[in-house]
Amino acid sequence: MKRLLAILLCPLFLTGCSADWGWYVVNPGTKQGLTNLKFLLGGLQYTVLLSFTAILISITIGLLIALPGLSSNGWLRGFNRLYVELIRAIPILVLILWVYYGMPQISGLSISVFWAGVIALALSDSAFEAEIFRAGIQSIDKGQYEAAHSISLSYGDTMRFVILPQAIKRILPALGNQLVYMLKMSSLVSVIGMQELTRKANELVVTEYRPLEIYTILVLEYLVLILLVSAAVRWLERRMNTDERH
Amino acid sequence: MISIDRVSKFFGEFQALNQVSIEVMAGERVVVCGPSGSGKSTMIRCINQLETHESGRIIVDGVELDGSREALNAIRARVGMVFQQFNLFPHLTVLQNLTLGPVRARGLSEPAARELAMHYLDRVQIPEQADKYPRQLSGGQQQRVAIARALCMEPGIMLFDEPTSALDPEMINEVLEVMAGLAESGMTMICVTHEMGFARRVADKMVFMDHGEIVETGPPDRFFENPESKRCQDFLQKILHH
DSSP states (O other), X not given: OHHHHHHHHHHHHHHTTSTTOOGGGGOTTSHHHHHHHXXXXXXXXXXXXXHHHHHHHHHHHHHHHHHHHTOSOHHHHHHHXXXXXXXXXXXXXXXXXXXXXXXXXXXOOOOOHHHHHHHHHHHHHHHHXXXXXXXXXXXXXXHHHHHHHHTTOOHHHIIIIIIHHHHHHHHXXXXXXXXXXXXXXXXXXXXXXXXXXXXXXXXXXXXHOOHHHHHHHHHHHXXXXXXXXHHHHHHHHHHHHHHHHO | OEEEEEEEEEETTEEEEEEEEEEEXXXXXXXXXXXXXXXXXXXXXXXXXXXXOSEEEEEETTEEOOSOHHHHHHHHHHEEEEOTTOOOOTTSOHHHHHHHHHHHTSOOOHHHHHHHHHHHHHHTTOGGGTTSOGGGSOHHHHHHHHHHHHHTTOOSEEEEESTTTTSOHHHHXXXXXXXXXXXXXXXXXXXXXXXXXXXXXXXXXXXEEXXXXXXXXXXXXXXXXXXXXHHHHHHHXXXXXX
């Protein structure tokens, strides 16, 4: 990981010699550069908080939407299809604008930028989570349900103790993908003024006129964040697998 | 204890059970045999409502299976089942497999459930495997765990659906021994199996099924020595002479 970062950063320092690049703008050695860097990184906590809150909510909604999709009742399955098709058809950016500017007009309540972002991201992602859960649950052998039935487990207990633990292990890579996706999509919440990474970069570009360097830093910020998340998901996968082996 | 009266069951166009009737007394050991697709499994799966029947009546332990939730819950608590494919929960240890039902469905405390589980693991002779995961056990051991899991619900009736068909030959006996021990203890049992040696040894009643019908029933002596129907004779000839 460290070596990978070194390789990625290498061209940046090399290009520092060229007259076309002006790394001074984010040079931690100078006072102004350090201030600028701190300003850029000030968005990190919001990006992380926004993404993680949204993914937790979207996983919860996704599961609640997936379960009726597996029912033998046609109405419940119809509800699942309607939700998934409808939500999946709305572009995230449009949903963000709708939730922030549109929803208060119906509800009469104004909503903070942060929660508008969380709601829009969570809703948008929940349709995908629902499909992932449905596929994961459907991949579990019918015999598991029959065994649970034969020891008198209720539907809730069967899901909680037998089916979901196995399904979640199988869909963990897909859930990890969604988290990465969420981290990237959180950049869109900058359009309604959320002070996350992308917004910070945009604001700095306006004052410093160095889009190339500042957006390069922005790319690196997302890259590092997502590499860390990927590593964490892989670690979790490994841990869940070793559970059963020794 | 179990009364099945003119029960029929369809899978789409296919008639899996055709007017099946059978009585099983408390403590009776019934072995069901017949060619594949003859409805044996379907019949015993109807008894704990893994399948629902379309017509006829099934009364288990005084409760009529009328499709209601109450009847279903009353019945499955009293009827244990062992499956061909074991169906152990792969993400739980042997001990957790055994305690899940007692704790969640019977309301036992964790320590009481563990004690119960260890009692039945002793009975199927693998107490030392309590903390292992199912995939670390042999097929025969897994099936014995599955039997112990069913027994932990302390059922009055045990159903066995081809419990040795998925096992390597050298592991069949260890499972049959456990089943024979259970039979001796007076458990009411219905076993779908092709292990005719076992059937001779423990069965009180033999049932032969073909094409969704019960073709012949009788005590094992008469059943094996002197089967009445041609279909049953042919079947026994095929499985006893190989």
